[in-house]
Amino acid sequence: MSISKRRLTKELREIQARPPAGIQLLDGETLDHWTLSIDGTPDSLYTGERFTLHFRFGDNYPIAAPEVTFALPAPVHPHVYSNGHICLNILYDQWSPALTVEAVCLSLQSMLSSCTAKAPPADDQAYCAKRVRSPKQMMWMYHDDSV
Template identity: 50%
Template sequence: MTSPSASSRKALSKIASNRLQKELMEWQVNPPAGFKHKVTDNLQRWVIEVNGAPGTLYVGETYQLQVDFPEHYPMEAPQVIFVPPAPHHPHIYSNGHICLDILYDSWSPAMTVSSICISILSMLSSSTAKQRPADNDRYVKNCKNGRSPKETRWWFHDDKV
């Protein structure tokens, strides 16, 4: 889908590699409900299956997240996108980019892939309408040529969804 940013094309640091191996082992023992890691031989890119939670607009629907880890994870946030087709949601663009503060400005090295997944599921579950962001077409047009969502200056102004 989207090509990773220049920083995430570099090999993982020893710290990042150790942290991801630890997170992967924890995931295998205690995966977050509604998520399934699709096993590959690439520690730097995870593909995660997301199932819509019961009682929400997305119940019975399945989506895929692509998580690309930068060289200096967890000091730097991973790039997380939905592999199209992305869910219709006021904070998810049709190209899979997600407007969620913890993926950018509010990232903390204490966060994990599991905590990201839980936040995304919470965001999906709280939605009251299946619709694209108002600026979807303009944003997607501006993201041609593999632009990373981490290159976007996000404006986090809606905490209702």
Template identity: 50%
Template sequence: MSGERMRPIFPQKRVQKELESLNARAGEDGICVHDYPDAESCRIQVLGAPGTLYAGENFMLRFRFPARYPFESPEVVFEGGSPMHPHIYSNGHICLSILYDAWSPALTVHAVCMSILSMLSSAQEKVRPKDDASYVARVGHRSPKLSKWHFDDDRV
């Protein structure tokens, strides 16, 4: 056993099932479980799709699963450098409705990653949201689920 991190047993059966399935098809769709920073979190590496502004770029998403997952949404942020994108803040917060008001228990880690990748793919230019500086100064690194989000257009 080298330095490989032990895979934790998540109390939520659904989390366990989802991560096992993601591991079984590691790398498919540019989505790959990276590691488990603590007993309630998992980091997932996503790869920008070919032919898009982010082609070949790797990003790290951190999922934190609340006890009531999947009835409550996971907390999802970019860690260690977030993509320059009109709906992604420099503190890693993502403006995507399914992570907040429009979350559904029928969504999965995989579905969330696909939505985020699709959001990256449809970007026209690499820019930060207009209110990036003020938003990040205001919320810092607290949970994005505490922010009041306005969703103009999920697709871009």
């Protein structure tokens, strides 16, 4: 079994046995694509809301980050495009093999909970018009980590 498959099998067992609060595995039938839900945290703009995430894992996971997108409708957030793509540095150039699916979900919950105003990214329409199939095909620029 490859390193990737061993790591994913271990993470899958852990998230099934002990899911973190507000995170639920919806589908992990195959090791290359998982669907999870995350709940908005209490006392945030997203309280009571639930969002679905798709994780797609390549053969070089965990060395390379998974592709992570929100299912539609995506949350309205300055770092989440209306097509579900997420601008978050740990999903791209700040990825570390030490990160896990659980850590990514918790980071996304934290990103949502720190938001002070529901608004799409300033370039949402232009970005979505490009019809980029995978967010991993983009060169992201991170100029605001406050939300």
